[in-house]
Amino acid sequence: MKTILYLAMTPNGYIARENDETPWSNEEWEHFSTVAKRVGNLIVGRKTFEIMSKDGDFQELGNPFTLVLSKQENDDPKFINSPEQAITLLKEKGFSEALVIGGGMTNSSFVQSGFVDEIHLDIEPFLFGKGVKLFADADFDLNLKLLKIKKISENTVQLQYKILK
Numbered sequence: 001m002k003t004i005l006y007l008a009m010t011p012n013g014y015i016a017r018e019n020d021e022t023p024w025s026n027e028e029w030e031h032f033s034t035v036a037k038r039v040g041n042l043i044v045g046r047k048t049f050e051i052m053s054k055d056g057d058f059q060e061l062g063n064p065f066t067l068v069l070s071k072q073e074n075d076d077p078k079f080i081n082s083p084e085q086a087i088t089l090l091k092e093k094g095f096s097e098a099l100v101i102g103g104g105m106t107n108s109s110f111v112q113s114g115f116v117d118e119i120h121l122d123i124e125p126f127l128f129g130k131g132v133k134l135f136a137d138a139d140f141d142l143n144l145k146l147l148k149i150k151k152i153s154e155n156t157v158q159l160q161y162k163i164l165k
Contacts, residue, residue, distance in 0.1 A: 001091055003098040003115045005107055006035060007134060008122040014131035015102055020051055027153035028122045032101075035120075036061050039099040043086050045106035046070040046079075065093060069106045083113035108138035111163075118162055119144065125155040 008024045049068045067086045144161040
């Protein structure tokens, strides 16, 4: 199964402001939405799930099959506790791709697990002095190969990387 880590971020590595606000452009959202609807599933962390639920983002994306990576106990079957469990469930559902979209702890968990094949980063024209980092502090090293640079709008570019394994 091909697993893509997809995020919007600032050039200095933040995926949200300290208050979890993400002032990304409409063009970035449209680009992400197209990918999310094509893949048909999302893997998110608990905090990202709560923010997207409150904002109505899942409905706007057509309610993709969503799994929530969380360490908190929850009887809801969409809540899972490991990247391995997420990938197994998506394979059982017949998906050929997985789309991991954050937050920082979820991103780190997935790259540490070795499941991520590609990283797609939409670089937006903002700089935050503080905020949520792309990756939570964790012990990993990745070698990347640049696959593509795509201009999404006048001020936003996407970098697509393959993880060299």
